[in-house]
Amino acid sequence: MSEAVVTRTPAWKLALIGVGKVAPVFFVLLVLIVWITILNPRFIEPTFFLNFLRRSAPLMILAAGQLFVVVSGGFDLSQGSLVTLTVLAGALLAFGDPATTWWVILVLYGIGLLVGVFNGSVTSFLRVPSFITTLGMLLTLKGIALLWTGGAPRGSLPDNFRAFGRATIDDVPVLGRLPWAVIILVLLAAFFIYLFHRTVLGKHALAVGDNQRAAALAGINVHLVRISAFTISSLSAVTAGILLGGFSGVSINVGDGLELEAISAVVLGGAALLGGRGNMPAALAGALTLQALFTLLNFLGLPSPLRVTVQGAIIIGAVGFAAWRAVRAGHERGA
Amino acid sequence: MHRLLTALTLLFVLAGLTTALAQSGEFYDPEQLAFELAAMDMEPEGPEGQPWIQAIAPEYIDTSEYATEGPWTVCFSNAGVNNPWRVVGYTTMEAEVELHPDIATFVHVDAEGSDNKQISDISGLLASGDCDILIVSPNTTAALTPAVEAACEQLPVIVFDRGVNTDCPVSFIKPIGGYAFGAAAANFIVEQLPQGGNVLALRILPGVDVLEHRWAGAERIFADAGLRVVGAEFAEGSNAMTKSIVEDYLQLYGTIDAIWMDAGATAVAAIEAFEDFGAPYPIITGEDQQDFLLKWQEEGLTAVAPTFPTYQWRTPIIAATMILSGEDVPSFWVLPQPVVTQETLESYIQPNMPPLHYALCGCEDMPGFPERWGGR
Numbered sequence: 001m002s003e004a005v006v007t008r009t010p011a012w013k014l015a016l017i018g019v020g021k022v023a024p025v026f027f028v029l030l031v032l033i034v035w036i037t038i039l040n041p042r043f044i045e046p047t048f049f050l051n052f053l054r055r056s057a058p059l060m061i062l063a064a065g066q067l068f069v070v071v072s073g074g075f076d077l078s079q080g081s082l083v084t085l086t087v088l089a090g091a092l093l094a095f096g097d098p099a100t101t102w103w104v105i106l107v108l109y110g111i112g113l114l115v116g117v118f119n120g121s122v123t124s125f126l127r128v129p130s131f132i133t134t135l136g137m138l139l140t141l142k143g144i145a146l147l148w149t150g151g152a153p154r155g156s157l158p159d160n161f162r163a164f165g166r167a168t169i170d171d172v173p174v175l176g177r178l179p180w181a182v183i184i185l186v187l188l189a190a191f192f193i194y195l196f197h198r199t200v201l202g203k204h205a206l207a208v209g210d211n212q213r214a215a216a217l218a219g220i221n222v223h224l225v226r227i228s229a230f231t232i233s234s235l236s237a238v239t240a241g242i243l244l245g246g247f248s249g250v251s252i253n254v255g256d257g258l259e260l261e262a263i264s265a266v267v268l269g270g271a272a273l274l275g276g277r278g279n280m281p282a283a284l285a286g287a288l289t290l291q292a293l294f295t296l297l298n299f300l301g302l303p304s305p306l307r308v309t310v311q312g313a314i315i316i317g318a319v320g321f322a323a324w325r326a327v328r329a330g331h332e333r334g335a
Numbered sequence: 336m337h338r339l340l341t342a343l344t345l346l347f348v349l350a351g352l353t354t355a356l357a358q359s360g361e362f363y364d365p366e367q368l369a370f371e372l373a374a375m376d377m378e379p380e381g382p383e384g385q386p387w388i389q390a391i392a393p394e395y396i397d398t399s400e401y402a403t404e405g406p407w408t409v410c411f412s413n414a415g416v417n418n419p420w421r422v423v424g425y426t427t428m429e430a431e432v433e434l435h436p437d438i439a440t441f442v443h444v445d446a447e448g449s450d451n452k453q454i455s456d457i458s459g460l461l462a463s464g465d466c467d468i469l470i471v472s473p474n475t476t477a478a479l480t481p482a483v484e485a486a487c488e489q490l491p492v493i494v495f496d497r498g499v500n501t502d503c504p505v506s507f508i509k510p511i512g513g514y515a516f517g518a519a520a521a522n523f524i525v526e527q528l529p530q531g532g533n534v535l536a537l538r539i540l541p542g543v544d545v546l547e548h549r550w551a552g553a554e555r556i557f558a559d560a561g562l563r564v565v566g567a568e569f570a571e572g573s574n575a576m577t578k579s580i581v582e583d584y585l586q587l588y589g590t591i592d593a594i595w596m597d598a599g600a601t602a603v604a605a606i607e608a609f610e611d612f613g614a615p616y617p618i619i620t621g622e623d624q625q626d627f628l629l630k631w632q633e634e635g636l637t638a639v640a641p642t643f644p645t646y647q648w649r650t651p652i653i654a655a656t657m658i659l660s661g662e663d664v665p666s667f668w669v670l671p672q673p674v675v676t677q678e679t680l681e682s683y684i685q686p687n688m689p690p691l692h693y694a695l696c697g698c699e700d701m702p703g704f705p706e707r708w709g710g711r
Contacts, residue, residue, distance in 0.1 A: 040587050048586055051611075055579055152419035154689040154709045156626075166611065248574035248604050249626075250690060252419070256573070298568070298583045 024321070025269050025285045032292040039299045047176035054165075054179040054247070056291040058083075058240035061185065062258055063265035063287040064192040064280060065236025068202075068229040070266050073209035073275030074123060074130030076230060078137035079237040079262055082115055083255030085145040086241025088153060091250040095155040104161065108238050115141070116234030120227030130230075138259070146252070153250040165246020181243050188239070189284055195232075196280040205229055209275020264311055265290050267318045290314075362547035364514075371515035371552075379671045386671045387649040387697050391511065393665030398505060401491045402661030403467060406439030409655050410466035412456050414474035414497070415448040418572075419600065419624075419691035424496075424648035426708055430701040431652040438656065442466065450478040457482045461489055468659055470651045471504075472496040476544060491658050495651045497545060506664050508650045510672040513548025516641040517597065519674045520620035521553035523639040524593045525560040527618045532592030535584050536567035537577060537605060539598050545643070549597040557595075565591070574604035581608035593618040599640060600691060602627040606636070623675055626690035628683055640675035646697030687711055 196202035269286030271278035381389030446453030473479035487503035495508035599622025683694035
C-alpha cells in the first residue's frame, strides 16, 4: 500500500515503483517477444509490431477496466458478453449507414454505463457477490443480444465505425503504417495509469479491496467506489467492442471468453485476486503477454486447443507465485 | 473464492485436453468419399428448381403402414439454434410448416446444443403421446443413437442434417456430404495453382464429423497435387482469431497463395487480413453466406463456394407429410449440394439479406420472405 502513502511523487515514478514490485510479467513478456522474434525476425519491424499492438488493444483495454474491479475485491464476468452486445447492437443500429456512427457510439456507451452502474449497485447495496451479479449479467446480455438479432447477426458496421479498429495512417516516418487503434490504446493507457495511480479513485479502490471495513471507517464511500469500478469496467468493454468490431467485423461469438482472458491478464500482471493490490502498467503488460503467447503458439504450430490449457496453467502459476511471494514476505493475507 | 478459481482453472485445462484428444480421432472413410464424389456428378431425380424435393439415386420404401388421417401433430427435436446456419434453417422449416394445412400442430424442442437435454427432450415427446411423427436433428451421432432407436419403436422417425448409427428411421435426409464439400474446394485450389504454392487451411473445431469429413476430403487432394499446406489452424469460428492467424502466417511465409476453409462464416475476415497486410488477394474458398458472396463480386476474387444447403430444413417437413399420407419416400434421401462458382455467383447475391444469410435456403418463394429471414 505504499502507493497510498507517497502522494507527491510523479505518476510515472509511482508506476515504476509498482512495476518494480510486480516485475515478473515484464520479464515474461520480454522472453516471449525475443522468442517470437527468433522464430520470425520480421515480428519486431515497426509495421508488424504495431499490427500486433492493434490486435492486442481490445484485450489491454478490457484488462485495464477489469483491474479496477479486481483491486476493489470483485470480478466482472460480464465484459465479454457486453463486447458481443456492443458489436451486434452497433451493426443492427447502424445498418451500414456511415451517418449513424456517432449517435450509435453514444447509445453503446449509454448501454455500457447502465450495465456498469447496475453491476456496481447490485453488488454494493444488495451485497450480492460480484461473481454472481456479473455472471447473471453475462447471461442477460448474451440473451438480449441473441433475442434482439434473432440469433444471427443483422446489418453491418459502416466503414467509418470500423476505422477505429481497422484503419491505419500510412507513411508515418519510422513507424510505417500506424493503426488508429494503437493511438487510441496509447491515449487510454495513459489515462488509465493516471486514473489508477494518481487519483483518489485508484487509491480508494485499492483500500476498499484491501480492507472494506477499514476503508469505510476511514471515511471512504465504499458503494461509490465499487459502482465507479464496475462502470469503468463496462465502459472499457464497450470501447473494446468498438475496436474488435472494427478489427474483425460482426459475429455472434466475438466476445466469448474475453472476460476470462482479461482476468488472466490482470492476475498475470500481479494483481491480488482478492483485491487490495494491483498495478496498471503491469496489467496492460499482462494482456500483451497473453496475446504474445497466443501468437507464439501460432508460430510454433501448436494446436489452438492448447490456448485454453496454457491460459489455465498461467492462472494457476500466477496465483501460486503470488501466494508463495506473500508467504515469503511474511504477510498474514495470501494472494 | 480460491476454490472457485481452482475449479475454473481445472475446467480450462480439461476443456483444452478433451479438445486436444478429440483431434486424434480418425475420420476417413474411402467408400463414403468415393460415393460422395460420384454423387456430385449424378443427375438428381425430382422437379427442376426445387432441390429440396430432389433426391440423388433414391431407393423408395413403402410407408403405407404409417398412413393416418390428418390433422397431424409433427414433433421436432432440434440439436440447437445456436449458429447462423441453424437460424436460417429453422426459420425456413417454420415457414415450410405453414405451407401444410394438414399439420395442425408443430412441436419444436430445442436441445440448445446438449446431448443430455436432447435425450430427455425425445423421451418427453414420446411420453406425451401427442406426436404422429418425430423429426430429429441429432446433436452428436453416437450419443443420440439409443434415443432415436427407442423412438423408432413407437412412431415413424425422420433424421436429418447430422446422422445416427442406426437404420431404424424411415428416412435419413442429408445433402451429399462433407467429403464432397472439402474436395470441391480443394480441387478448385489445385486447378488454380498448377505451379504449386502455399495453402493455409482454416477450420472451426476438431472432432465434429461433418467438419472432419470436409478436411479429410481436401487433405489428400493437396498432398497428391504436391501443394504445400503451411498450416491447418482452428479459428473456432471467430473473426478476430481468423484474422490474427492469417496475419501471422502472412508474416511468417510472406505469401499465401490460397486459403481453404471448412466453413464460410469467417471468410471475409480472412480476406480482410490480406487487405490490411497489403498482400494480394489469395485464391479463397468460402460458403454461400451473403457477406462472402458480395465481397467475392465486389473485389473480383478468385473463389469458389461449396455449400451445405439450408434448404435441407424444408425436406423433413415434406417427408413427414408424405409418410403420414402413406406415400413412398427415399429411405436414404440424398439432396443435391450445389457449388457456387464464378458463373453462378450473380444469381446467389441478395444485397437485401443479412450478412450471414445463406443463399441456398430455397426460401425465396415462402411466406414472409424476406423480412422473416432478417432481410428488407
